[in-house]
Amino acid sequence: MNTSTTDTAKRRVSHRKRRLFALLAITLVLVTAFTATELYYRVAREPIDLWALTGRSVASSPNPMRSWADVDAFCAYRPRPGQYDNQEKKTVNSEGFISTPEIAVAKPPGTTRVVFLGGSSTAGTGWNLRDKHTWPWRVAETLRIHFDTDKIEFINAAVGGYSTFESYGRFWSRLRFYDPDVVVVYHGWNEMYYFGRPTTTWRTLPDGSWTLDRTAQPAQVYEPSWVDHLVRPSQVLSDLRIRLSASTGEVGTGKATPLADSFERRGLETFRQNLRLLRTTADALGVEMFVCKQATLIVPDLPDEQRERCAYHFHGFDHDAHLDAFASIYGVIDEEVPSDRIIDVTPLSGEPDSFYDHIHPTPNGTTRIAEVVSAALINHLESNGTGPVHDEVVTRHGPADGHQDSPNTN
DSSP states (O other): OOOOHHHHHHHHHHHHHHHHHHHHHHHHHHHHHHHHHHHHHHHHHHOOHHHHHTSSOOOOOGGGGGGGEEEEETTTEEEEEGGGOOOTTEOOOOOOOBTTTOSSSSOOOOOEEEEEEEHHHTTTTTTTGGGGGHHHHHHHHHHHHHHOOOEEEEEEEOTTTHHHHHHHHHHHGGGGGOSEEEEEESSSSGGGGGSSSSGTTTTTOSSOOOSSOOSSSSOBBOOTTHHHHHHOHHHHHHHHHHHHOOOOSOOOSSSSSOOBOOOTTHHHHHHHHHHHHHHHHHHHHHHHHHEEEOOOOOOOTHHHHTTTOGGGGGGTOOHHHHHHHHHHHHHHHHSSSOOOGGEEEEGGTTOOOGBBSSSSSSSHHHHHHHHHHHHHHHHHHHHHOOOOHHHHHHHHSTTTTOOOOOOOOO
């Protein structure tokens, strides 16, 4: 073999070694990156149970509500005292009320107490707002400034996920002991949860119990695939598999369900009955009850880019059906609540700057809601001649029908 042939062979071997080395280096980098990503998924992120997500088994991971809620015999669940969901500036007082200052059960003499009932848009959750940015807090501040008194207390008894069903349970079982003077009801969106399912099984399992365990609540289902057996051991590959898969759109089954063009109207009667129960309880306790027509981003002729912010899948029916549902809820309020006890917040509806999504208000939105609700409560406290605030106003200004109003900072 001559020198030229030998040199050529050596160069070929050298090229092979370099290519092999490069391949090994790239493989090592990819394996290291994949291992690091896998470690991150397992340490810092919620575990992905691919078998549960594809309907093969029931999820075994703990319900996120367990971090901030306890089971309550009268209203399904209530917030746990402390920071709400570990969010700074979002608190739950020692009595379990979100974004509410500490308050004694016994009402001090000469004090007016206002209770707010609702879901996440009232509690300031869903999109977590600081305590002082929630609209009940702002209503109380407005009343104190208007009447120039600190003898106005409030309880934000709203909780994310509550409908009038849970609010009624909390009202008659807990809130009555705080001797409220006024209760403001702000419900609408969450009523629609039982517009598409049997109300006889609301908040319960087949055996009639209630728990915060996720095992009691079917996970969102994706269509099973043969590839699941290969990717299941890896959290990274499981996440990639889910991201590349289309959701079936239905909870608890493997069948795709398009959004319906109507809703179960029998749910309206449940809402009607709940309103009557709240009103009857308020009358029995001598509490003035106001019912708000809830504001929403969902309005007629909503542009497509705004519709994308609205989560219709929660209830399983489309935009037009939601419009009908809201209009029907407002109609029930008109039929069941005296007109002077209705607070219409719907002029805010459809304002993009006032909502994060379909229903949760931004700080600008809570300011606008507080303005509307405060005006109604101020008018009530000044014109009806009842309550401790009126007594103090009479002392400072003379008869309520003759004095000039204090400046309103709304």
